[in-house]
Amino acid sequence: MKALKHVNKYFLKYKYQLLFGIAITIIARIFMLVTPRFVREIFKVVEDYKAGTITEVSVVRAELLEDILYIIGAAIIAGLFTFLMRQTIINMSRHIEFDLKNEIYQQYQRLSLNFYKKNRTGDLMNRISEDVSRVRMYAGPAIMYTINTITLFIIALLYMYSEAPTLTLYTILPLPFLSFAIYKLSKEIHKRSTIVQVYLSKLSTFTQESFSGISVIKANGIEVQTSENFEALSQGSKDKQLALVRIQALFFPMMVLLIGLSNLIVIYIGGKQYIDGEIESLGTIAEFIIYVNMLTWPVATVGWVTSIIQQAEASQARINEFLDLEPEIQNHNETPSNIHGNIEFKKVSFTYDDTNIEALKDISFTINHGETLAIIGKTGSGKSTILDLIGRLYDCNSGIISIDNTAIKDLNLYSLRDSIGYVPQDAFLFSDSIKNNIKFGKEDATDENVIQAAKLAQVHGNISKFAKGYDTVLGERGITLSGGQKQRVSIARAIIKDPKILLFDDCLSAVDTETEEKILKNLYRVAAGKTTVIVSHRVSSAKNADKIIVLDDGKILQQGSHKTLINTEGYYKTLYLKQLSEKEIS
């Protein structure tokens, strides 16, 4: 129960609902448990009439009617309060589920990029959905059934003991066995249903992948093989489902068996005691039989509740594992920072801790406010890493990165990120309208701003051709943009933010050189007064920059302007000549 302590703060938050729930549970059980007493009274009246203690039929009738009315009244009140009990406690558990999900989501948002690399998306989703659902089962049904069982048991035992102490002991004898058996069964059911879940998620992953990759499957003519693989997985899933059904089918017969056993004991022992005169009326046996039936289900739930609590404990432990994490990238400055955009790297080195790859080695350069820096280099040379470090997606291991002469670690993290317009290598667009995708970085942008940004990114022409224009929905249910269109929408998203620093990570790779030239021309116009870093494989994207650095294996190989670099023997000149000849050929 150590991990589940985390949920206590929510019980405290909803304490009034919880206390009210407990109170009405007790009231509901008191009313439910008085009904067997009236049944006994009914038996007694009939016995008295037969024995001649009561002679008038009308008296019998009146007594019977009174008892029946009491039974109906008590049942109605018990039903009403049981309804209220569920409403209160299950409602509370839904609120707790909502709060816990939000708490986890907010924590996910706080955590740094490294966290997402170390954990699989499926795992993150499971903890916020499956695990939270299990914890809800503890905060709702488990709590409700526990209160229910405890009150029911105490009140019933008091009623029963005051009536026939020995019979009471015999009656409750099989109940612990019932509880233990249900506990074992629930554990097995849970084990098997977890396996079923694993198979179901395997099946859905397989199906989803084969639909997403349908063009690859068709192009390679492997439909039959894919179907066979699906069938094999499906067969496995069916077998596991059947194993689950087999064990689930045992649940109710076992309950019926144990209830029957308890009833037999009551009838046998009660009957003997009645014959021996230890019990005054047959009504007591009837009363006890009803108690047994009323107690069996709550006692059975003890086993079930134990297994729910165990599962919730394991789930909450998994959730706490993430909740207890501190983001690697911390904001050390609460006051907003005013950023102009003079960037300096001083002997910066950086190693990715998961792969141990030293992506940057002793990098030094400066970019003044309003200047453009182009970074050129082979794939894997560390270009994107430089951009990630400017945006503090990672902190460098050694050296200093400063903006406006302040180490970026000492700047307000949110001001820093707010002053950056970043276009990633793989443009990611949400399943939303094109307009909202562009406005993503600036919620209050007007339609004119959106169109202006799209024009600068050379994508307005494409968007206007869509029937719904800027309201065209992207993603699975909407249209799919080409790679180049996606990149340009992503550029528009960065431009609309009007940031102090613009970072373009090889974001023109999927557009033809003619469009690239137009976009670059616009970018230089937009970038006036802003600090811009352009990462590219093409000399055409870099040639107009104020400074160019050539990276190789995390180190700066060459540095200078286009003019200097094409007149110096080295990587840049070779690349320039190569790309020049390619252009001439095309």
Ligand SMILES: Nc1ncnc2c1ncn2[C@@H]1O[C@H](COP(=O)(O)OP(=O)(O)OP(=O)(O)O)[C@@H](O)[C@H]1O
């Ligand atoms: N998230 C990461 N985790 C671990 N290693 C990484 C990560 N990202 C990049 N690397 C490694 O760091 C090195 C530099 O990568 P980086 O992405 O900065 O290169 P790049 O020059 O931008 O490459 P490309 O031109 O292909 O985009 C590579 O060896 C790469 O494998």
